[in-house]
Amino acid sequence: MSLRRIRLDENTSRVKHCTGCGKALPRRHEGDLCDDCLYNLMYKDVKEFVLHNDVTELEVADHFNLPLEVIQRWIREGHLSYKE
Secondary structure, rough: OOOOOOOOOOOOEEEEEEOOOOOOOOOOOOOOOOHHHHHHHHHHHHHHHHHHHHOOHHHHHHHHOHHHHHHHHHHHOOOOOOOO
């Protein structure tokens, strides 16, 4: 049995990397950013939306197509707060 060496180039690699942080992504991952970088990029828009609208966590998550857990984490960590 002979073993052949297989060369993987950029086009055949099974892994691609996030253009924001360099984290490895599955080749079939849509877009060039990992979820963390995408969420960080969206954070500014989410914060503006919350400041100017009387909305719930679920409405924010639905509006931006984000997991509810991300919105709840931002609230828990003090990045977002409810309107007074």
